Amino acid sequence: MNGAESLVHTLLGAGVEVCFANPGTSEMHFVAALDRIPGMRCVLGLQENVVTGMADGYFRMSGKPAATLLHCGPGLANGLANLHNARRARSGMVNCVGDQATYHRPLDAQLTADTEGWAHGVSAWVRTSARAADVARDAAVAVQAARTSPGGIATLILPSDTCWDEAPDGPAPALPVPPAPEADPLAIRNAARALRERSDVLILLGGLALRAEPQALAWRIAQATGAKVMAEMSNGRVERGRGRLALERVPYPVDLAVEALKPYTTIILVNAKAPVGFFAYPGKPSRHHREDADILPLTRYEADPVQALAALAAELGAPEAAIPDPGPRPEIARGAPTPEGLARTLAALMPDHAVVADESVSFGRGFFKETHAAPPHDWLQITGGAIGCGIPLATGAAVGAGGRRVVNLQADGSGMYTLQGLWTQAREKLPVTTVVLSNRQYAILLGEYRGVGANPGRTAMDMLDLGNPDLDWVKLANGMGVEAAKTATLEGCADLMRQSFAQDGPFLIELEI
């Protein structure tokens, strides 16, 4: 057995079932091993940022780390932006990055690059295997790191000779995964005291606390104490819709965020951090809560929020509390697209247990409010601000969500970053409906530019406007084997959504806004 075969056996033995891949020459022994050893589903992406974004989406929906297969330093580099988003979503995965043979690296051949250096900024764990005999054990540790709560990016760099040389010990057994830590009893008592004594407490949920069960516990606590509950601004996965809380997020614009947080002198953090601005702006605060607010961390991001919130509810003697009814399901909207109308149309039509992959950027900031009364669904956001996340995230989520329909709300400028992911949707016949919000500009930047205090002139517009020429998303999708259609009205969008939701496989709707 060679090192590559020991790697594949070890990954399979540790429960890694899917490999998102864009291999190159130095990974051919790994590809050959995957070919010889049955059990791994291999999904090709045509650019590495698609590959890493798919692994992120897969983890968010399945809770299981996938492997990725990347080619040398530049292949890893191409995938860094979505690894950055995955790191912010606290997703787990095992990146297997091929590299020059150990004895070839000092010769500085063309593809030789700082593979380890690039990996560190996004990885919880990085190792370069030194010899074939180490690969299996290194892989077992990588999977352990990827599975450690809430999930971690493990990057295993494999010089090509560690793949083709003999691995005398064969595969390594899976290593135990440590349980998520429990909340500090003192943190629970502090939170309980604040909730008992104060009327202006915010319970801020993030990460794993945005699943249905911790939401229900937070609601019990809020009902018993008068506290409010809110979600962080950017979240990897929120369980929402009927039967879940009608949670609002901390707003993106500084002024709105400050306004939303002004009532609270106490913020209890549950797998969340104290709210800060996405960016700084001259003369505006970087921290968005009140300066005098007490910040009380109940749990860090790696903790089990169900255990912590249950303990807090018990400490408070908070009785069971029914999740409020969100009101009637919205009806589809008509006419020219508006954010509210599109959100209501989506809420009216989405299948039960749909998954929404949201990279709608500026157009989508109001989508949450209008979709509380939709059927139960999951909402995945861009978490690290590195645009080009939506299409790969939707693709990987479809692989990980066992046939559930995925709706990708996709800004056009961001979509162009990783449009190659559409091809994988066609190849794998994935149930993804992409709604491209086609405004032919970097709308968020035009807003920011005006915030700088000027109207854009010709040179600025040359960098902010995506018209001239207009992108034709129907042709782009068709060119990659994805059926597509264009519409400029919400009723047209509704018809196309119905059509897409009723059939298998991917479909793209270009919605001119």
Add this chain to the structure above:
Amino acid sequence: MNGAESLVHTLLGAGVEVCFANPGTSEMHFVAALDRIPGMRCVLGLQENVVTGMADGYFRMSGKPAATLLHCGPGLANGLANLHNARRARSGMVNCVGDQATYHRPLDAQLTADTEGWAHGVSAWVRTSARAADVARDAAVAVQAARTSPGGIATLILPSDTCWDEAPDGPAPALPVPPAPEADPLAIRNAARALRERSDVLILLGGLALRAEPQALAWRIAQATGAKVMAEMSNGRVERGRGRLALERVPYPVDLAVEALKPYTTIILVNAKAPVGFFAYPGKPSRHHREDADILPLTRYEADPVQALAALAAELGAPEAAIPDPGPRPEIARGAPTPEGLARTLAALMPDHAVVADESVSFGRGFFKETHAAPPHDWLQITGGAIGCGIPLATGAAVGAGGRRVVNLQADGSGMYTLQGLWTQAREKLPVTTVVLSNRQYAILLGEYRGVGANPGRTAMDMLDLGNPDLDWVKLANGMGVEAAKTATLEGCADLMRQSFAQDGPFLIELEI
């Protein structure tokens, strides 16, 4: 004047005329400064690897560094692969990377990343400006680094407050650029002695030594001494065609490279390094020259090869020597596409002083031999092996080459990495003819896979085959505003080339091979 304005004035004053851009929020003050201060041509790319690849192509043709404008760490990360290629091509550019405000960075907001860490692996020079008053001086040093022979990647990271704060000293003057170093007289004498005493000497040219003038000097020396002249495997820019040497490159496959270098017991390196394999293979040598070969460096890559070769020719008393006639210009070929037929067709039709941007990968290895008798032209290769270089390189070369026709020979798998560059070609109406070599597979990898000793099974083909679904490059190009057509014959390709060469603007030919 704010820091951003001091930056733009400094760049313009130092002769930077073009900015390839994909800005974000943290760069809005830079965009506003570019808008207010006339003089910079701003060219938008829809993904950062397009942006950095364009800057590479621009430098290769113009010899001048462009600025790039990139958004935070993830924006830089998206452009790293083509920065890696640019580094290997020894291209100069000034990357301006926006980042979080100095006081906001410690809060670890969503987009905060290891921007400096990612920059180091590809940059000759990296600096993060600490305050607005430093920006102009830092920018002047960055341009100096970018212009220092043969060219360097300078990365200037600009926290957003250094752009919006007041810069009391205004712009900084351009700094002097050190001249390219002259060759060591001892190296010249050593090379001359070897050339006088031995009959099996190879003069290996790389980098700046592949322009017409050093080629002619190398030819004089070869004619006087019986030495042979060859080019490195991967070259940023070779001046070729009628009036230039019919240079062959060191071959890519190990066995062919070893065979080609076997005759030489002495290799004189002119801006080149001793040949090593692109990758290592089990049981094959990493260095491709004879083990007993004497490696004599005449010049390092930063030196002036004209000075060095002229001194060597003088030392040898080598008389003037006419560049050999390459024979009659090839005629167009017909029928099913072959590498030789396509190369002859291109040689038959290319306009004088065309620029060829070659990312043909496996199909294109024989293109050189068939194009020696074409009119004078420049040939740009992928230099770092990071695929996805061709379309951006062609785009930037067209910006830098003053209206000359650029022909991009583009493998389909690699083209999909950065297809977004086609949109910039349409927007800027650039004279680029893209010939996509559509084989619907990662052909180079299929070859390498068979080298591993096996025929690919289903799982391997899932990662090596690009069919299912087939990419339609005509639709993809049309979707980005580029006119396009498909053909499966060389005469069809010739007709489309003629049509494209006769008109302004971009055109894409999908050649089914």
